[in-house]
Amino acid sequence: MTVIEAAPHPSAADRRAQGVDARARTPREAHTHWQPGPEREDPVAILQAQDATREPDLVPVRHGRMMVSPFTFYRGSAAIMAADLAITPTAGLNVQLCGDAHLSNFGVFASPERQLLFDLNDFDETLPGPFEYDVKRLAASFAIAAANNKFSAEDTQQVVLKVGESYRTAMAGFAKTNTLDIWYSRMSEADIQDGLVRLEREYAEVAKQAKRAGAPKTAIPSIERGREVFRKARTRTNLQALSKLTEVVDGRQRIVSQPPVLIPWRELESSAESDRPDLFDVVQEVYDRYRSTLNETRRRLLDRYRVVDAARKVVGVGSVGTRAFIVLLEGRDAGDPLFLQVKEATRSVLEAHLPKSQFSTSGERVVQGQQMMQSASDIFLGWSEGVQDDRFYYWRQLRDMKGSVPVEELLPPGLTFYAEICGWTLARAHARSGDPVAIAAYLGTKRKFDRAIAEFAKAYAKQNEQDYQAFLDAINSGRLEAKTGV
Template sequence: MTEDSSQAEHVAGTEHASVADRAAGGKAARAQTPLNSHRGWSPAEDRPDPVALLEEQNLTRVPDLVPVRHGRMMASPFTFYRGGAKIMATDLKDTPRAGLIVQLCGDAHLSNFGVFASPERNLLFDLNDFDETLPGPFEYDVLRMTASFTIAARNNGFSSSDIREVTLEAVRSYREAMIQFSGMRTLDIWYARMSEQELLAAMDMARANQKGKAARKASKALEKNALKNAAKARSRDSMQALAKLAEFVDGHYRIISQPPIVIPVRELAETFGLTAEETEAAVRDQLKAYRQTLQDDRRRLLERFDVVDVAHKVVGVGSVGNRAFIVLLQGRDEQDPLFLQVKEATASVLEDHLPKSIFEQPGERVVQGQRMMQAASDIFLGWTRGMQADRYLYWRQLRDMKGSVVVEAMVPMGMTFYAHACGWTLARAHARSGDPIAIAAYLGGSDKFDRAVTDFAHRYADQNDADYQAFLDAVRTGRLVARGGV
């Protein structure tokens, strides 16, 4: 394969070559781009100023929220890395590539994995953020994921040996899982998923393999914490959101104003230059357009709900400043709520350096990329064009048994297990869209790729530390304004 072919051909795998030819292609890619070429990374001589890249992104964001974004990124080198996808995309363009294309998450750091409910109401572990998704070299996601583990492990104060082991486990798990997928039938890959039961079974096996009383005790604590997080995730639904985000006033629910994090549209009408009546009409027009992007049965389901209230809600780290809303809908009565989240979709940061998306609408790019990569996607995933010119949105459920780990609270054993789960999950996502046979043949059965990427991760973590300091200096000198504690 070459990167000059269309994205559709690469992602869909339409060539229908034999297994032997696909494996030969992967081995040929290794000769062209040796596994050790991923070792020894250093920044390009003409590397852009990282602070300037952030400033460039800020131009399209809500000005009042830009300081909030900076405040969240200031918390640690890890939170800075979470918000710096554009910075790393600029660095990745100069890294070696084997020419093996997959649907990329585009921002595959460890906090963008988590649990959520499948349509069958089972908890699944998967990628959960696709704002930057785009077809591209499989290495991009692997490098961003692996570096995130190095940075997070450093941030948690792990020893050098533990940092290395966590990092190695992430890439090793990816490589070994890809080899596994290369031997599977096509539909078996498509149906593969990591369920709650499979996660717990893996923890049981890991505990059984532990040697020493202290290690077994730590492993048992890890499993106990996982069960607690799963129970918490199950409680996170629209009823829980109603209790937390809404109040009952004059016989109906409305979203509580909690500025600057949550601001109901009734208080934002002037921001959009609309009266309250015009705002309500615009929201209903948006909902109607969004419903048209759903498949027929889900569209009919959504038509059973009526809009009650809408609010602007700040989310995440990297997304802060982009338009993001929550919509409260009601079904049969006040105790039948549905909360939807509406997020602004912009061009992927990868589109600065890779071929543009085949989808003209960035919201559709996000939705189609998510459907391609996830084992099961939200039934209410859809998109619209925003009320303002050149604004695009995608829609999904706000809380559908979603849960994530607290990275800062992880210990080495827990993060190593988590690295294994993330590596397997990323490989499964890539195997759905790319060619697992060619990628597995490229990666090979030795740990050469693992060690090379681990070397990259440690070098990039050093660069991230330097960029973080430059960012803090920009705040200190007044070049950037930051608002903490929000």
């Protein structure tokens, strides 16, 4: 008889000791500094290496979206920061990383129970690695957003301090939480609405004490923006997509043509997946491969739909140029649509610096990482191989009550509150795969880690500005091509 040995199961005391011991190897103050290495790779060259594998006609669109501001540049520069993070100190406490945890990769979406949740929503770069990588990318994104919104130095400091503080205090709470309760934890609409009410009351009290009746107005716009996110998210459904993305021709629904952002497959000269002329058969073949990755109940559900049309669709900033499509399916009739988004999954930018993924395809890597980190995932989340050997995809619903925060419009109170909920959410995602007891013990109860991360964030924001300027110089010199307004 084969005896299966149990996996090591250290006590909570041993796990706390592991976290405390990590401080000796990597003091929390060590995270303060950012200094580029003497052999730091040209950031423009890193972007060009990514461009080489992307759709040539969309590469200028990507550059055009990134050149709008240092903030939009940062959204597309995950590969640059991955190389930079590789030389920063870490405590040796690994988690499932988002890999691109900037503040615009958080948002609202519907759970399978049709409740609105706030969570991470982009996992293209997910991979196991040091928890600090995600925290530093998140904090730097807030420093860059604060600069973009022209905050004062004092307001910027409060925003970036809140990222580390929220992550640290949340992780301390998860260290005391039962394992299953961590997996059930989520940030609901009610949680955020309660937070907005608290924020509103806090500023009203400040105004009252200071006898400055106009002071609450600095918070009100941010509070209203938060509430609007939920109202708008409820309208983003398959039926809304049907009205915006399709037209009726000869009595049948088909996806409209809006090049270069949206190009139906009937208008593509050759398939982005193959040079075969039977493009619809290509769609059906890849769809069947995706369907096979779902469990039986989900496959039975999809059996009630049929594929009607497909199109190439440009999305995001950093993802522009990778292959992305939408597929229109029809259920009971033309008024019962289902839109699926199909995104190419390439190697994570972290795989050049960390151990490669254990999964055989990048599509599965993304899906498994998402399910590990998210409190609830789309019921149609799955993956597939393309008809070409080197192409992999993941699938999900195109619009499922998804909403995002208009960061560029937030005032300091709103961005500080947003930093708080993002920090909590990232900690919860890390606590699912990492060791919250060890990480909490490493972070401690004082603000050393918060201050260190805040200083790193501000220093890296300056690095990002330098890289952005180098990027603009490359466009102006003709080294890179950019197409704006798309």
